[in-house]
Amino acid sequence: MDLPRADQVEPRALPRRRDGKDIFIAVLDATERLIETRGIAALTTNHIAETAGVGIGSFYRYFGNKETAVAEVQRRRERRTIERVMSQLSEMTDASLEEKIRVTVGALVGPAQGGLTLRRELLDIPRCWIDPTATEAEDELRRFLCQQIASFFTSEDAELIAFICMYAVERVIEAAVLRQPALLDDPRFVDHLTRLILGYVEGSAVDAIGSRGASG
Numbered sequence: 001m002d003l004p005r006a007d008q009v010e011p012r013a014l015p016r017r018r019d020g021k022d023i024f025i026a027v028l029d030a031t032e033r034l035i036e037t038r039g040i041a042a043l044t045t046n047h048i049a050e051t052a053g054v055g056i057g058s059f060y061r062y063f064g065n066k067e068t069a070v071a072e073v074q075r076r077r078e079r080r081t082i083e084r085v086m087s088q089l090s091e092m093t094d095a096s097l098e099e100k101i102r103v104t105v106g107a108l109v110g111p112a113q114g115g116l117t118l119r120r121e122l123l124d125i126p127r128c129w130i131d132p133t134a135t136e137a138e139d140e141l142r143r144f145l146c147q148q149i150a151s152f153f154t155s156e157d158a159e160l161i162a163f164i165c166m167y168a169v170e171r172v173i174e175a176a177v178l179r180q181p182a183l184l185d186d187p188r189f190v191d192h193l194t195r196l197i198l199g200y201v202e203g204s205a206v207d208a209i210g211s212r213g214a215s216g
Contacts, residue, residue, distance in 0.1 A: 006128040009071040011062050024062055026052040028076055031069040036118040040070055040125070071129040074122050077114070078130060081107060082137040089144065097148055097201070102194045104141065108173055109190055116184075119177045142166045152205040161204055165197045172196075 015021045030052035034043055043066045049059040063069045085107045092100055113119060127134065145162040153161065172193060176183040183189040 003126060004065060004067045004129075006126070006131070008064065009068045009129045011068060011072060012060075012064055013062055015062065020062075023052075023054050023058050026054055027059060027063060027069055028073050031066075032073050032114070032118060035070065035073065035121050036115045039117065040066075040121050043070070045069075067129070070122075070125060074125060074130045075133040077122070078133050078137045081113070082140050084112065086140065086144070098194060098198050100148065101145075101197050102190065104144075105169060105193045105197070106190050108169065109176075109184055109193070116177065116181050123174060123177065138166060138170075149201055149205070152201075157204070161201060165200065169193055169197065 011024075015024045027048060030048050031043070034047055034051055038047075045059055045063075045066050046056060048066060048069055049056045052059070059069075063072070085104055088103050088107070089100055092103065095103075142159075142162045145165060146158045149161060150158050152158075176189065
């Protein structure tokens with residue numbers, strides 16, 4: 001069966017009143033729990049509505065199909081992750097770059113991301129379902145890293161280095177989720193990812209300073 005298009009997994013409406021918001025949140029919470037326990041393939045709209053404690057008509061008021069609920073779960077996870085990270089970083093004005101990187105990596109790896117089944121299942125949904133939310137979250141993290149290292153590099157180099165760091169870490173974490181999930185609970189995993197980014201940034205900074213010195 002063909003998967004829905006991106007425009008077919010947008011909520012029919014966003015709730016404005018408190019009761020509507022309660023229904024919307026209950027559906028997302030139920031969908032997330034059911035993905036963890038049953039997987040996406042076994043989901044039905046009736047299962048979601050029943051678990052959420054809402055009528056099927058209330059479900060369809062906001063969600064046209066189960067895929068919309070699944071996509072909105074992942075969009076919510078993306079938003080929550082970036083809000084959590086940026087909130088923590090905003091309180092770390094005097095922290096070192098290493099400490100800020102460690103906090104960021106820890107948030108991307110840690111238990112707040114949900115259970116293993118949930119994470120694996122959501123990795124399989126089409127990227128177009130969760131854009132632009134996912135891209136906006138990634139861009140915010142890249143901009144933050146770019147700002148932290150801007151004094152060492154040209155703006156073009158800082159942007160390139162931030163891009164490489166962001167997606168290198170993201171893909172390594174995805175590989176751990178799929179192939180070596182025990183790493184997610186191993187504190188060495190965050191340590192090594194932090195050192196990977198920091199070592200790359202510091203090494204690139206040394207090279208950049210050396211190049212400027214040679215050209216001067």
